[in-house]
Amino acid sequence: MKRANVLVPVVAIMLLGVxxxxxxxxxxxxxxxxxxxxxxxxxxxxxxxxxxVRRVVGRFVRRLRGGNIEPELTNPxxxxxxxxxxx
Numbered sequence: 001m002k003r004a005n006v007l008v009p010v011v012a013i014m015l016l017g018v019x020x021x022x023x024x025x026x027x028x029x030x031x032x033x034x035x036x037x038x039x040x041x042x043x044x045x046x047x048x049x050x051x052x053v054r055r056v057v058g059r060f061v062r063r064l065r066g067g068n069i070e071p072e073l074t075n076p077x078x079x080x081x082x083x084x085x086x087x
Contacts, residue, residue: 046053
């Protein structure tokens with residue numbers, strides 16, 4: 001796409017006198033209005049992917065220590081067959 005094909009509509013939209021029905025606080029509120037949504041988005045991403053990040057970091061640390069990459073998940077009471085079958 002040519003630059004002129006994008007530039008002309010963007011300039012036309014910027015030159016239109018559309019009233020803004022909002023208020024931006026000129027006394028430092030702009031910093032808050034920019035940073036808080038960014039922090040909220042980062043927090044949301046962390047909450048969504050935190051478990052996966054922990055697993056990846058844990059796997060990396062185990063690899064650095066020379067341990068087993070995939071830890072075995074064992075039942076402390078024994079295997080499923082041993083727990084289900086009465087003795």
